[in-house]
Amino acid sequence: MDRITQTHLENIDTTDRELQNEAYSYVMEATTQPVEWAYEVWDEMVALLRHKDNHQRAIAAQVLCNLAKSDPDQRIVKDFEALLALTKDERFVTSRHCLQSLWKIGVVGEPQQQLVMEELERRFRECATEKHGTLIRYDILQGMKNLYDEVQDEAIREKALSLIEIEADPKYRKKYATVWKQRKLA
Numbered sequence: 744m745d746r747i748t749q750t751h752l753e754n755i756d757t758t759d760r761e762l763q764n765e766a767y768s769y770v771m772e773a774t775t776q777p778v779e780w781a782y783e784v785w786d787e788m789v790a791l792l793r794h795k796d797n798h799q800r801a802i803a804a805q806v807l808c809n810l811a812k813s814d815p816d817q818r819i820v821k822d823f824e825a826l827l828a829l830t831k832d833e834r835f836v837t838s839r840h841c842l843q844s845l846w847k848i849g850v851v852g853e854p855q856q857q858l859v860m861e862e863l864e865r866r867f868r869e870c871a872t873e874k875h876g877t878l879i880r881y882d883i884l885q886g887m888k889n890l891y892d893e894v895q896d897e898a899i900r901e902k903a904l905s906l907i908e909i910e911a912d913p914k915y916r917k918k919y920a921t922v923w924k925q926r927k928l929a
Contacts, residue, residue: 744780748773752784755802756791767802774809781813792825797834801841804829808844811851819848820858827862835875839882842866846886850893860902863887867906877915880906884922 744752751773754766788810791803804826811819826845832838849859863883870879884903891899903923910916 744783748780752787755806756787756794756799758796760798763798763802767805770806771809774806774813777813778810779813781810782816782818785810785814785818789822789825792829797832797837800829800832800834801837804837804841805844808841808847811848811855814851817852817854819851820854823848823858823862827866830866830879839878842879842882843886846890846893849890856890856894856896856899859890860887860899864902864906868909877918880910880915881919881922884919888922 748769751766751769754762755770757763757766785807788803788807791799792807794800794803807819807822807826826841826848829841830838830845832841845859845863849856863886867880867883870876870883873879884907887899887903890896891903900923907916907919907923910919
């Protein structure tokens with residue numbers, strides 16, 4: 744790994760928000776494509792999922808989701824449970840950042856896609872009674888749409904539309920349908 748990347752990765756775990764935000768931007772941009780250094784930082788990112796600072800937890804989750812494309816050993820499958828736990832973080836903004844990134848794991852391959860879809864469906868069903876359940880459901884459906892747009896698997900669209908149908912409140916059913924441009928759902 745080059746020195747600039749290494750410095751930015753080190754700056755993720757800093758209390759200086761300006762340095763941290765700069766590092767976050769750099770690392771997120773760098774990991775839009777596969778990188779050779781994924782496993783050099785993998786364990787550190789997993790450990791940061793449990794950091795006392797929620798900002799650190801959110802960054803680690805997003806970086807791990809991006810690193811999934813650089814993971815031929817499929818470590819993300821083993822560490823997926825830790826990411827799912829973060830979707831219930833005590834700080835809602837942290838849980839949202841994680842939830843909004845999970846779809847990126849699904850584009851990597853069939854096992855990852857299946858895992859992401861199963862867990863997003865489970866999360867959709869269980870979150871209805873949570874404080875921000877409607878936002879969580881919206882984020883899940885948006886993630887499914889992002890995944891669908893990348894892999895064009897019709898089963899993803901069908902699953903998302905079936906989940907929309909289980910929403911009891913017509914107002915939210917209509918809102919969720921806008922993600923898929925299916926405004927005429929009953």
